[in-house]
Amino acid sequence: MQQALVIENLTKRYKDFTLDHISFSLPQGTILGIIGENGSGKSTLINALLGLIPADYSQLELLGKDIAAHPNLIKQDLAVIFDDAGYDENFTPLQIGKFLSHVYKNWDADSYRSYLKRFDLPAKKRLKTFSRGMKTKLEFAIAFSHSPKFLIMDEATNGLDPVFRDEILDLLREFSEEENHTVLIASHITSDLDKIADYVAYIHHGRLLFFQSYDELQNEYGIINCKKSFLDNLNPEDVVYYRKEDYSYRVLVKNRYSLKQIFQDVEIHSADLEEIMLFYAKGEKLE
Known part of the structure; x- marks a missing residue:
């Protein structure tokens, strides 16, 4: 089975915190849930994977490519959803879509408009009029509109009502059922991960306490x-x-x-x- 993510001895040191020698491999076509308390290192790990912060490691591969050697190739097949989107509040969803059509080679404008309609998002209203939940829905519309192979989410379902959160979980499961699609989701809402996770990693005070399949956890x-x-x-x-x-x-x-x-x-x-x-x-x- 091909590995979507390979991490060996990833370490990030701060003055008062260390993400300490994290190692695991994640097969393609699966959903990984990363759990841990606030400040445990979940976001630090994701930021290091994305190259947003420097870190030490023996090996770091995403979709079979070395992250340091092929960052641009990887980004085309990668979608990332953070708790805070970071788009200019004066933009509209339509303006964001036009901009992203020049960023992603696989951008599908029809699919994007379809998701905006499905999520009841006004295409011509500025983001500053959107609620937090609406902004998160927009992030999912963007993520699913450029055919990513790997979706990374950091506390992305925060602020969503239970009905829409359940719809997102169904979308994620549907997405991962295609063999080359993989999801990594860091969340403190463990009940969500109970519904969809194939693997679970628990990070506590910067250390990986376990990485196991969800079925093993349930059976053992x-x-x-x-x-x-x-x-x-x-x-x-x-x-x-x-x-x-x-x-x-x-x-x-x-x-x-x-x-x-x-x-x-x-x-x-x-x-x-x-x-x-x-x-x-x-x-x-x-x-």
């Missing part, structure tokens, strides 16, 4: 609510993290199907991304 991890006596009898190798609550313990375990065979009367329910993230960020290790 489980949560047990129990008393201290039960926790003490668990094999530490099966316990990822535990959290003490008022009257019980919540335990994130791996090998949940094997444990279910051993503890047949114990409920072990699956863990969503928010629960896993909280265990990794605030949980304790069983000694």
Whole structure:
């Protein structure tokens, strides 16, 4: 399987923060969700991938090309949506479309107008009259109108109402179903990623704590609510993290199907991304 993104030992050092030796590979035709607290390094990683900030690395390839050696070729096949668009507020969507037709060789004006209509965006009104959600919708209309092979989104669904956010998730899944289309989305809305992610990367304080397929996370991890006596009898190798609550313990375990065979009367329910993230960020290790 071809890799859409290859990162080896990507490091970015600031005075008070370090994105520390990030390494993973992402297959083409998949959706990667990057999760992490505010300030964990998600945006730093994306900015380094895009060459917006300098960083050190052993290897950095996007769509099979070295990012430093072929930036212009890569940009033609790349769409990026940030939380803040950055277009001149006096421009209209039609003016932006005309400008971008000279930027992207695959720009499809008919498709762009179709998305503007689909998203109920007035083509001739200035951006300064748009709400935050409308500006985000415009970003998606732009992204889908020049046939990108790789879509990168940094907190791009912030400010969208639940109905339109769900429509965007459907669009992303549809987009990624074509074999050469790949999506990377950094978001703190983990429920969105539960719906569409094929892979999940969790960055915490600048370090990559895990990179796994979503199916592996769902099949491997489980949560047990129990008393201290039960926790003490668990094999530490099966316990990822535990959290003490008022009257019980919540335990994130791996090998949940094997444990279910051993503890047949114990409920072990699956863990969503928010629960896993909280265990990794605030949980304790069983000694």
